[in-house]
Amino acid sequence: MTPDEFRADGHALIDWIATYLEGVEQFRVQPDIEPGALRAALPVEPPTTPEPFAAVFADFESTILPAITHWQHPGFFAFFPSNSSYPSILGELLIAGLGVNGMSWVTSPAATELETHLLDWMAELLDLPDAFRSTSERGGGVIQATASEATLTSILAARWRATGGAVNHEGAAAAVPLVAYATAQAHSSIEKGLRIAGIGSEHVRWIETDEAFAMRPEALLAAIEADRAAGLTPFWVCASTGTTSSTAFDPVRAIGEIARANGLWLHVDGAMSGIAALAPEFRWMNDGMELADSYCTNPHKWMGVNFDCDLFWTADRVALLGALSILPEYLRSKAAETGSAIDYRDWGIPLGRRFRALKLWFVLRCTGVAAIQEMLRSHVAMAQELASWVADDDRFEIVAPHPMSLVCLRLKDSDAANDRLIERANATGTVLFTRTVLGGRVALRFSIGARLTERRHVEAGWRLLHDLASS
Numbered sequence: 001m002t003p004d005e006f007r008a009d010g011h012a013l014i015d016w017i018a019t020y021l022e023g024v025e026q027f028r029v030q031p032d033i034e035p036g037a038l039r040a041a042l043p044v045e046p047p048t049t050p051e052p053f054a055a056v057f058a059d060f061e062s063t064i065l066p067a068i069t070h071w072q073h074p075g076f077f078a079f080f081p082s083n084s085s086y087p088s089i090l091g092e093l094l095i096a097g098l099g100v101n102g103m104s105w106v107t108s109p110a111a112t113e114l115e116t117h118l119l120d121w122m123a124e125l126l127d128l129p130d131a132f133r134s135t136s137e138r139g140g141g142v143i144q145a146t147a148s149e150a151t152l153t154s155i156l157a158a159r160w161r162a163t164g165g166a167v168n169h170e171g172a173a174a175a176v177p178l179v180a181y182a183t184a185q186a187h188s189s190i191e192k193g194l195r196i197a198g199i200g201s202e203h204v205r206w207i208e209t210d211e212a213f214a215m216r217p218e219a220l221l222a223a224i225e226a227d228r229a230a231g232l233t234p235f236w237v238c239a240s241t242g243t244t245s246s247t248a249f250d251p252v253r254a255i256g257e258i259a260r261a262n263g264l265w266l267h268v269d270g271a272m273s274g275i276a277a278l279a280p281e282f283r284w285m286n287d288g289m290e291l292a293d294s295y296c297t298n299p300h301k302w303m304g305v306n307f308d309c310d311l312f313w314t315a316d317r318v319a320l321l322g323a324l325s326i327l328p329e330y331l332r333s334k335a336a337e338t339g340s341a342i343d344y345r346d347w348g349i350p351l352g353r354r355f356r357a358l359k360l361w362f363v364l365r366c367t368g369v370a371a372i373q374e375m376l377r378s379h380v381a382m383a384q385e386l387a388s389w390v391a392d393d394d395r396f397e398i399v400a401p402h403p404m405s406l407v408c409l410r411l412k413d414s415d416a417a418n419d420r421l422i423e424r425a426n427a428t429g430t431v432l433f434t435r436t437v438l439g440g441r442v443a444l445r446f447s448i449g450a451r452l453t454e455r456r457h458v459e460a461g462w463r464l465l466h467d468l469a470s471s
């Protein structure tokens, strides 16, 4: 591809994306295809000669597009959103155009410094504790790809701290007595991260939750004391601010006080809901955050920053660097040795790093915080109105508190009937819902957060459930 061909094809592609997003509502949210159907339509042998971009794009439209799940569709009520926006898409394009690998300061000073600056901006915008700022004595923030990686990073830092650094030399043997705590409502990435860090399921305690699916702090304390009495070492606890199943909020302050008194690292997982703290009225969720050792939230869910972009802060970068910093000869630099610059390769799992700060910067500046606050507020308001419609229909019940933009509801009927309802609704192609199990019963998650979702889409989604329940 020549520079001129790139220009022409690139302009056409931008046009296509704008038209796609303008008309995304016309697609089925989820394609109606069987597993393997796309592969069967692709040539068995890889290409041997270059082809014009137009030919490849024609195949994209005829073969790939029909197999796409349209996450930006306004009827996308599944999982949690992964919303995008025009400034972010342009940011992604520029990131690719620059092709920078921001593993350390010297490999591209702008990638490091913009990232540090944006993490400080976001800490301010979300009203997070000063201890997370780069200007604090021991804290700072970094962009990770996902909340899963942020959680793993926090476990590794906590493991380093709890073993006095011995884990780096002795390996898993040093971690043998370590015990971790969360609720069964915590995201699966918590258990996965612990597994990767060598904390087997026998050393993970799933703490009892209350009727709102939030951790009972007194049960946490009792579990810690029992483990201590058994000669084990409690080292890490995860509090979720907005669980995946139902957006339950663990009491961060009470958990943090227990963690501090017992020497545990407190990680707070606000992957989805945490972004809502951009609006002052939702900042109640940060209560107790000054007791946390680390925190993460995902602009790639609910802020219009394209996947991937997770913000991770720690108040103890010494432990983080102790766990992850490594300096082979080929990565030495004066900036790193003098401590005058941050090398973000020491703040996460991979060495290579995308220049993700650029798309976050574009969104903050081009969209602006006020418009993002407005979107968050409107989604939460839509969810509250939806909950009022559900409450007025006595064939349905709401099965969990719904302080944010997720409403978990079910037919007052068998689990099979609820599964059938979800299946039939999704089969229409106008919506996509996912299920969960709360209190042992199947529930439909009506998760609002796609950027293009308006009240009328939520109303149509509810009308569909209402009508299906009647037929």
Ligand code: PLP
Pocket: 080, 145, 146, 147, 148, 149, 187, 189, 240, 242, 243, 244, 269, 270, 271, 272, 298, 310
């Ligand atoms: N934590 C919570 C509360 C989540 O809801 C999710 C995903 O929905 C995750 C973690 C994992 O997020 P990621 O895909 O960024 O790893």
